[in-house]
Amino acid sequence: MEIKAPRGTYDIMPPDSTKWQYIDRVLRETVSLFGYSEIKTPIFEHTELFERGVGETSDIVTKEMYTFQDKSKRSLTLRPEGTASCARALIEQRVYGGVMPVKWYYSGPMFRYDRPQTGRYRQFYQFGVEVFGSKSPYVDAEVIILLVKMLEKLGLMHCELHLNSVGCPTCRETYREKLIAHIRPVKESLCEDCQARYDKNPLRVLDCKVPACLEAVKGFPYIIDSLCDDCREHYAKVKAVLEQMGIEYIQDHSLVRGLDYYTNTAFEIHIPSIGNQSAVGGGGRYDGLVSACGGPELPGIGFALGLERLLLAIDSLPGHQWPDQRLDVFLAVLDEKYNSQAMDTLDLLRQAGFKADRDYNNRSMKAQMKYADKLRARMVIIMGEDEINRGYYTLRNMITGEQMQIVQGELISRLQEILV
């Protein structure tokens, strides 16, 4: 019986792994420019952290978590997202006692028991940022600017930024009443799920895609018209800064985040060309999170990018070329008896900073040339009987086909001339 990777998981293999390295590198460089530092948290946490931090009524907590008991009967859960762990670390390490705000980023696997689909897996990869300790709308704007910049650096210039404000608990309550009043007369025509949402979390009726529901809620009141003075001002400032920076956005009145701790600014980035799972990134402000996790009242804001979806989006870019992986030098060794010289030469090449490799399977010259071609070597050094006896190297340029003989002492300097 062959053992396979569990449902919804997959291996990232060469050559694809270089794409992942590339994406991760570009994202890290970009957040670093904005002053963010990396945080690495455990991949599993106490289940209670996610129940409190993500929201007990959310779909993630109620049906998508990988929860298990360890040998001491602790209930642990593989992290379904990154924000709760950041909040926990902030509290546990007493970071809030220091310089504010703190700006963190993380990158790694998350786990949700979902039905796998295009751009959706049970173990998937997210890259996220969090800022704790500032209420400034400029921080909201900076985070969104950063998000757009990260996508631009990956060549994703044409993304849809959806923006909304979900207000604070006070204005959300006012809005909730207005919305309920609007929906009540048409409640019977809603889908089953929405009838349940009507009682528990009516805001979520707004992002239901069932045609009957879309029709029923038509003309619904907008939450941004119910915001209190503070929230309205905050939102206006965020939008003003985005406009100043030339970032276009779509006011999306039905953008309601699924996680309970979000306040004020909410945003999502969509790339429609990758299909129905088009949200590549999303986030918002969560001023209630840290206290909900048992810490002090401390504002926060952040977002996460789905790396599988980013990769899909980059792949769908017309004419996009991933950076290619080439070998600088391949060493063709024509007889096993030259192995010890070959290892010295390899060492020399690598010390000089060249990506160098050789054949270890005692293949024929022809097979080694083919192998060098597969490895996309730019140069091949041939070490055969004549070379060893007379103290020179034969150097073949695999791109131009030129071939030359050089004395041993000049190998590195000649390669540097050719390859740099």
Add this chain to the structure above:
RNA sequence: GUGGGUGUAGCUCAGCUGGCUAGAGCACCAGAUUGUGGCUCUGGGGGCCGUGGGUUCAAGUCCCAUCAUCCACCCCA
């Protein structure tokens, strides 16, 4: 959790209404070129036809189940 599609060589797939030793292209290995890659030609290795059961003289082909995978809903990144 709901609905639909698909499982045949490492990969992409063909195999009509059940009927000889199951095929192609690509990839891999070797040779043509006994010290030279990409092109061409020749040859070779490699399949319990996803798994289990059933119908039949006979199943890759039909039926059931199961697993996996893909697509959509849902949810989200």
